[in-house]
Amino acid sequence: MIEARGLTKVYGSKKAVDDLSFTVSPGIVTGFLGPNGAGKSTTMRMILGLDRPTSGQALVNGQPYTAAKVPLREVGALLDAKDVHGGRTARAHLTVLALSNGLPKRRVDEVLELTGLTGVAKKRIRGFSLGMSQRLGIAAAMLGDPDVLMFDEPVNGLDPEGILWIRNFMRSLAAGGRTVFVSSHLMSEMALTADHLIVIGRGKLLADMGTKDFIAQNSATTVRVRSPQADQLARALAERGTQTRQVDGYLELSGVATDQVGDLAASRGITIHELFQQRSSLEEAFMELTRDSVEYHAEVPTAASGSVPGGAA
Numbered sequence: 001m002i003e004a005r006g007l008t009k010v011y012g013s014k015k016a017v018d019d020l021s022f023t024v025s026p027g028i029v030t031g032f033l034g035p036n037g038a039g040k041s042t043t044m045r046m047i048l049g050l051d052r053p054t055s056g057q058a059l060v061n062g063q064p065y066t067a068a069k070v071p072l073r074e075v076g077a078l079l080d081a082k083d084v085h086g087g088r089t090a091r092a093h094l095t096v097l098a099l100s101n102g103l104p105k106r107r108v109d110e111v112l113e114l115t116g117l118t119g120v121a122k123k124r125i126r127g128f129s130l131g132m133s134q135r136l137g138i139a140a141a142m143l144g145d146p147d148v149l150m151f152d153e154p155v156n157g158l159d160p161e162g163i164l165w166i167r168n169f170m171r172s173l174a175a176g177g178r179t180v181f182v183s184s185h186l187m188s189e190m191a192l193t194a195d196h197l198i199v200i201g202r203g204k205l206l207a208d209m210g211t212k213d214f215i216a217q218n219s220a221t222t223v224r225v226r227s228p229q230a231d232q233l234a235r236a237l238a239e240r241g242t243q244t245r246q247v248d249g250y251l252e253l254s255g256v257a258t259d260q261v262g263d264l265a266a267s268r269g270i271t272i273h274e275l276f277q278q279r280s281s282l283e284e285a286f287m288e289l290t291r292d293s294v295e296y297h298a299e300v301p302t303a304a305s306g307s308v309p310g311g312a313a
């Protein structure tokens with residue numbers, strides 16, 4: 001289990017992590033979701049004792065990670081897969097790690113097998129693809145057979161096969177009763193991988209709930225209607241307490257079913273040209289939730305701004 005209690009990290013005048021409290025439970029995959037710069041890596045580094053909290057604390061299985069006798073037995077972490085000695089073979093890299101942490105050498109062959117790297121164990125790491133490097137990082141994380149696993153953006157840059165392998169691997173670890181904490185800035189990926197979500201923006205906790213509940217709460221269903229008597233329809237809807245707003249030539253309504261809108265229009269003799277239900281995508285829901293907490297907004301070119309990035313001058 002991982003617990004963060006009032007975890008805070010300040011860099012100069014910047015609060016990278018702002019009073020975060022949450023629990024990551026065993027037996028499920030917990031997604032740690034937030035836009036770039038939200039503070040995910042900083043939080044993970046504090047859990048691993050690589051960064052000191054400005055205030056608050058992080059506990060792994062009830063104690064600070066730094067208090068663990070053999071840390072690799074407590075937590076396995078994949079932070080930056082390319083942060084390894086490229087001149088070593090995969091087996092040599094894992095052997096150095098195992099021996100320096102007092103772990104039995106036989107674990108090296110076991111984790112190579114577990115991550116499908118046995119066939120390339122004698123190859124130098126510098127020739128590894130990103131997918132192979134990620135597997136090697138995961139092999140290293142598994143060396144101590146820890147109960148708690150943390151992965152920072154493990155599928156970034158991987159091809160679909162690599163993504164699927166990591167997703168299934170994380171799910172099987174959780175199914176075996178381990179605590180699995182995985183960060184991502186992609187809602188769509190987390191929807192497929194995580195059972196529970198901890199969502200942050202600008203270092204602050206935005207949501208801490210089951211993935212299914214998060215999706216249900218955040219991907220709001222709205223109704224859109226197009227009518228040549230839109231004003232009259234909007235007034236009729238307002239009378240029954242339904243607020244409307246104009247979007248792309250439609251009236252957009254929430255908290256009302258299409259049947260009710262159709263019936264109301266018919267009873268008032270209002271013509272309707274289009275009427276449909278619309279569900280916002282999960283990625284849209286996540287963007288909406290974190291909109292105010294995104295550090296760098298890309299400028300969206302408009303017709304008025306005159307230039308299109310990458311376009312001919």
Ligand SMILES: Nc1ncnc2c1ncn2[C@@H]1O[C@H](COP(=O)(O)OP(=O)(O)OP(=O)(O)O)[C@@H](O)[C@H]1O
Pocket residue numbers: 011014015016034035036037038039040041042043185295
């Ligand atoms: N050593 C540091 N010194 C100063 N500022 C830092 C340092 N490390 C991180 N930050 C800042 O803290 C904020 C959070 O960064 P962090 O890397 O934890 O975010 P993140 O959610 O992991 O984002 P990303 O997915 O882009 O890595 C950012 O604004 C970052 O610029």
